[in-house]
Structures are given as C-alpha cells and as structure tokens.
Amino acid sequence: MIKKGMKLGHNEIMIVSKYFDSINDFINLEIGIKRFQGNIERFHFNPIPLNEHSRKLFSNIETFHIYDRKDKIFEDGKINKKVIWYKLKYSTYLEEKQKGNICENIAYTKSDMMKYKNKIPSEVKSLDEFKSLTSITIPTTITKIECCCFLACDSLRNMNIDNLQFVSKERIFMNEPTLISIKIPESLQTINGKEVQKKDINEFIIPTTITKLGNECFSGCSSLTTITIPTTIIEIGSSCFNECISLISINIPSLINTIADSCFYECMSLTNIMLPSLVTKLGWNSFERCTSLKEINIPSLVSEIGMHCFSDCISLTSVNIPALVSKLPCYCF
Structure with missing residues (x-):
C-alpha cells in the first residue's frame, strides 16, 4: 500500500511502465511528469514491439523481445540476445x-x-x-x-x-x-x-492448485452432474463445459470476468446459474441450448452479449439486460 504523500520513484515507475501498451504511453509519462524524464533510456529490454521511431527512444536495450512473428527485428546497438514469445x-x-x-x-x-x-x-x-x-x-x-x-x-x-x-x-x-x-x-x-x-465421473472436485481450466476441458463429459470450482480459478476456457448434458449445478468463482464462447453450450440439465459480479462479457453461444435454464441474473458490469448466447433456451422465463449493453446481437435469444 502506498502511503498518502509518498511518490513513486524511478524503480517503481519502471515496473509500472513495463505494462504500457504503446510508445505514446511512455512519451506521455515523460512529458507529463518531469522527474520521470529518461525513463525509457533506463530500460535494458523492450517491453513493447518496436519500429524505427521507437527503437531510437529505447537506446540502451541489450535484450530484444520479439512478441509476434510480424514484429520488426533489430540487432543494432547493444543488443546481444533475443527473447521470442510467439x-x-x-x-x-x-x-x-x-x-x-x-x-x-x-x-x-x-x-x-x-x-x-x-x-x-x-x-x-x-x-x-x-x-x-x-x-x-x-x-x-x-x-x-x-x-x-x-x-x-x-x-x-x-x-x-x-x-x-x-x-x-x-x-x-x-x-x-x-x-x-x-x-x-x-x-x-x-x-x-x-x-x-475408464470410469464415469458424476462429481468432480478441482484441486486448489489449479488456476485455469483449459479450452474444452470437460467438453462432452456426459455423466458429470456437479462440479466444485475453487476460488483459485481465474479463467475458464471456451467450450469448457460444452455438451455436459447431465450437469445440474455449478459454481463460478468470483474472479471470473468473462464467460467464454460456448462455455455452457448444450448443458441441457442446468436449471440456474449464478454469474459473478465482475463478469463483463458473455461470449458467443455461451448458454445456447441450455433447455432447462429458467432464469439468469446478468451482472450490471456486462457490456457485451454474444450471438446465440441464449438461443434455444426454451425454459427461460426471466432475464435482465444491464444498462451497459447497447445492442443485442442476432439470435441472442
């Protein structure tokens, strides 16, 4: 916690600026706050992809990071090593x-x-x-x-x-x-x-050491009726519970902010589901063909609802549309 009156030093601002998205963010920082002038020159690696212009500003980098195959590659100056992320x-x-x-x-x-x-x-x-x-x-x-x-x-x-x-x-x-x-x-x-x-599973308890559920992780687990997801989970992949036709109940951890595409597609036994308050997006087909789903409370932070999100939810009797949603896509219901 930063105490009132404390100022960020050069080391702290370098840590923060590592997460900037563009060269304009770096430039605006140095223009806006005089004591942080020279921040770019302190970097010994490039935290963002570079072009001819931004390369000149990051003049002291020794390790060149390549984030995408299309990134321009530089081997000039002090650069002696590359880190490839793709x-x-x-x-x-x-x-x-x-x-x-x-x-x-x-x-x-x-x-x-x-x-x-x-x-x-x-x-x-x-x-x-x-x-x-x-x-x-x-x-x-x-x-x-x-x-x-x-x-x-x-x-x-x-x-x-x-x-x-x-x-x-x-x-x-x-x-x-x-x-x-x-x-x-x-x-x-x-x-x-x-x-x-090989044996059927109708109940699954995920270990607390798990932080993410991969794409299609439980897809097609037709015998699964209930699952306990620990609070350590921060991401649920697309089609994760796709066609879990026997799934009756599920808890979604509070840190989840997106319901991925086809996440609960054709969970035909699911009658209700509680979405966390931090959810901002419902993906394409995320609840399509949940034929037993009767009601759902969409959190107030949701601003985007994908196509076919609730398509063929024939038992759905009650749903609220948050104020942040400006349009409903094709075949949403």
Missing part, C-alpha cells in the same frame, strides 16, 4: 538456443516427433496434432494440448503422463496450474504402465 517448433528452438536466444513458447510438432521421437523434451510447452503415434510420454512442462491433438491416433497404445490428475470414461485430466484434458483414443490400452481403467 510459438516456435522444437527444432527451431534448438537453433535459437545455439545463438544464445530464449524461447518462451515451444511446440512439439509432427516433424519434431519424426526427428526426435516420442519422448517430449522438458522445454516443450504445447503439442500439435499427431496421428501416427504408438506411444508417448507427456512431461509436467506441457501446459497446452491443441484441440483434437490425438484425434485419429489409431495406433496409440501406451501413454505416460508425469502429472496425472484423473482418468474418466471420456477424459484424461492432467497438469497444473492449468487443468487440461485429453479425449481418450479408443486404441489406448495403458497409462503409466497400467491398464486403462
């Missing part, structure tokens, strides 16, 4: 590593697997689609598995997962702090050397 395949990462650069988003692709085989290196953060697997080892470093990653993996027999949470009839749940799930291929016979024991 997704790269593993083989490209190895090339960048040889140059002394850092890669923050490494994907294991089909070409990587053909070259480096089935054991996924610990540096890898996500998996692309695979079809010719017979066995695979998934390390704890994996925080994302692309949609349909193991679809049509008809030869996959064995899987090793370092951070296994739970195996249900439809899913393998894994990883912290983001809970992600894998649809179980029909051919899969063993997990971690043991015969796969």
Whole structure:
C-alpha cells in the first residue's frame, strides 16, 4: 500500500511502465511528469514491439523481445540476445538456443516427433496434432494440448503422463496450474504402465492448485452432474463445459470476468446459474441450448452479449439486460 504523500520513484515507475501498451504511453509519462524524464533510456529490454521511431527512444536495450512473428527485428546497438514469445517448433528452438536466444513458447510438432521421437523434451510447452503415434510420454512442462491433438491416433497404445490428475470414461485430466484434458483414443490400452481403467465421473472436485481450466476441458463429459470450482480459478476456457448434458449445478468463482464462447453450450440439465459480479462479457453461444435454464441474473458490469448466447433456451422465463449493453446481437435469444 502506498502511503498518502509518498511518490513513486524511478524503480517503481519502471515496473509500472513495463505494462504500457504503446510508445505514446511512455512519451506521455515523460512529458507529463518531469522527474520521470529518461525513463525509457533506463530500460535494458523492450517491453513493447518496436519500429524505427521507437527503437531510437529505447537506446540502451541489450535484450530484444520479439512478441509476434510480424514484429520488426533489430540487432543494432547493444543488443546481444533475443527473447521470442510467439510459438516456435522444437527444432527451431534448438537453433535459437545455439545463438544464445530464449524461447518462451515451444511446440512439439509432427516433424519434431519424426526427428526426435516420442519422448517430449522438458522445454516443450504445447503439442500439435499427431496421428501416427504408438506411444508417448507427456512431461509436467506441457501446459497446452491443441484441440483434437490425438484425434485419429489409431495406433496409440501406451501413454505416460508425469502429472496425472484423473482418468474418466471420456477424459484424461492432467497438469497444473492449468487443468487440461485429453479425449481418450479408443486404441489406448495403458497409462503409466497400467491398464486403462475408464470410469464415469458424476462429481468432480478441482484441486486448489489449479488456476485455469483449459479450452474444452470437460467438453462432452456426459455423466458429470456437479462440479466444485475453487476460488483459485481465474479463467475458464471456451467450450469448457460444452455438451455436459447431465450437469445440474455449478459454481463460478468470483474472479471470473468473462464467460467464454460456448462455455455452457448444450448443458441441457442446468436449471440456474449464478454469474459473478465482475463478469463483463458473455461470449458467443455461451448458454445456447441450455433447455432447462429458467432464469439468469446478468451482472450490471456486462457490456457485451454474444450471438446465440441464449438461443434455444426454451425454459427461460426471466432475464435482465444491464444498462451497459447497447445492442443485442442476432439470435441472442
């Protein structure tokens, strides 16, 4: 807490300005507050993408951050290292590593697997689609598995997962702090050397170590009737509970501010739901075909309601539209 009368120093303002969106924010700070003149020159890395003009202002950077493939790359001045934030395949990462650069988003692709085989290196953060697997080892470093990653993996027999949470009839749940799930291929016979024991789940308690629920995490879990989501959850991915046709009740943590696209699509047994007061957006199809939903109280901060949001909610008898909503899209109800 900042006490009354205290002023931000140079170190504090550098920390704050790291989160600025554009070069204009940096310029306005130095123009508006004289004692912060020279703030840009104190940076030894670029907190925003640069162009020819802004590069001249960040004159002392030594580590150049590349946020997008389309970013202009500079290698002049004192720059001696790069940090790459967009997704790269593993083989490209190895090339960048040889140059002394850092890669923050490494994907294991089909070409990587053909070259480096089935054991996924610990540096890898996500998996692309695979079809010719017979066995695979998934390390704890994996925080994302692309949609349909193991679809049509008809030869996959064995899987090793370092951070296994739970195996249900439809899913393998894994990883912290983001809970992600894998649809179980029909051919899969063993997990971690043991015969796969598929069982229905009708109640699921998410560990408090989890902070995010990945896209499609519980999608198609047709036996799930109730789920307890801890207050540690700050984000729920799109289609997270899509087609959970038996889901009767669910609690949404208070820190959630967006109901993602298709989040509760076709949750046909859901009768009511309490949305947190911080929610500002309801995504496309978020409650479409929730045929048992009778009423919903939309929080006052909501300013956007997506297309088909409540389409085919045939039991809905009461709904309020917040004052911040200026338009209702096509097929909203």
